[in-house]
Amino acid sequence: MTSTTALVQVRELEKSYGGVNVVDGVSFDIHEGETFALLGPNGAGKSTTIEILEGYRDRSGGDVSVLGVDPHHGGLDWKAQLGIVLQSTGESGNVTVHELLTHFANYYPHPRKVGEVIEAVGLGEKAKTRIGKLSGGQRRRVDVALGIIGRPRLLFLDEPTTGFDPEARHQFWGLINQLKDEGTTILLTTHYLDEAATLADRAGVIMGGKLVDIGTVDEIGGDNARIPLVRWRQAGVVREVRTQEPAALAARLFAESGGEVDGLEITRPSLEDIYLQLVGSNATPEDQP
Numbered sequence: 001m002t003s004t005t006a007l008v009q010v011r012e013l014e015k016s017y018g019g020v021n022v023v024d025g026v027s028f029d030i031h032e033g034e035t036f037a038l039l040g041p042n043g044a045g046k047s048t049t050i051e052i053l054e055g056y057r058d059r060s061g062g063d064v065s066v067l068g069v070d071p072h073h074g075g076l077d078w079k080a081q082l083g084i085v086l087q088s089t090g091e092s093g094n095v096t097v098h099e100l101l102t103h104f105a106n107y108y109p110h111p112r113k114v115g116e117v118i119e120a121v122g123l124g125e126k127a128k129t130r131i132g133k134l135s136g137g138q139r140r141r142v143d144v145a146l147g148i149i150g151r152p153r154l155l156f157l158d159e160p161t162t163g164f165d166p167e168a169r170h171q172f173w174g175l176i177n178q179l180k181d182e183g184t185t186i187l188l189t190t191h192y193l194d195e196a197a198t199l200a201d202r203a204g205v206i207m208g209g210k211l212v213d214i215g216t217v218d219e220i221g222g223d224n225a226r227i228p229l230v231r232w233r234q235a236g237v238v239r240e241v242r243t244q245e246p247a248a249l250a251a252r253l254f255a256e257s258g259g260e261v262d263g264l265e266i267t268r269p270s271l272e273d274i275y276l277q278l279v280g281s282n283a284t285p286e287d288q289p
Helices: 046-054 097-105 115-121 136-148 167-179 191-199 244-255 271-281
Strands: 006-017 018-029 035-039 062-064 081-085 154-158 185-189 202-207 208-216 231-232 237-242 262-267
Touching: 006 046, 006 097, 006 154, 006 185, 018 062, 018 244, 035 046, 035 136, 035 154, 035 191, 046 185, 062 208, 097 115, 097 136, 097 244, 115 136, 136 154, 136 167, 167 185, 167 191, 185 191, 191 271, 231 244
Parallel strands: 018 208, 035 185, 035 202, 081 154, 154 185
Antiparallel strands: 006 018, 006 062, 202 208, 231 237, 231 262
């Protein structure tokens, strides 16, 4: 359950390279027990922001607190409270799944049981298989296992389901919901907007180094972005109308047509639709392909 305690506090964060701000005045909080999705296109500043929070990269300006500590000064005790699932780890393929997790578990004061973690990520039948013999999706599950083996208070998930098939993705979502139920705070980045909509309590959208929107998944984009769309075909032409009263419009169309409306459909914008609107409306010329 989400609390009012902010485990992550970011205020006017900046990072510049060669005089260019790739992160430009970003501010947000992540509360204890919350899953927060940081969304944005490639090059928007997401990875740089997260690397600063993880303590891997220095900032140029602003204030950051993660678990009450400035990441720039985070020691081993602080790092032991973090779980980090990178886009790729490059772990050695010469050890088995069980051996690798056992090795990493020894780094933490109160790790999860290795066997339980292996089962939780769906690799029970692969426990004695060498990493090099696993498929891409199975290796990704090993990455996730490494991220949660230390029982982290804060878990960073960077594109966690890349390479997963649809069934594996849904199984992974179940694991994340289990971690949420246990009180784990999660920072998620993903290009799968349905994943963010399913897992996240709140989301922030970053474009050109700036946070252009933040709120609960149901608030992102504002009320106008969620107005239903009525689409139908008339005289061979597709018509579209956004309206707060889609049923009334559909009834009028049926009455006017004598009971037949070609291709009538009513849709409510998904998080993906709203995200694409935000990205399009905030794009600068250099962002265009």
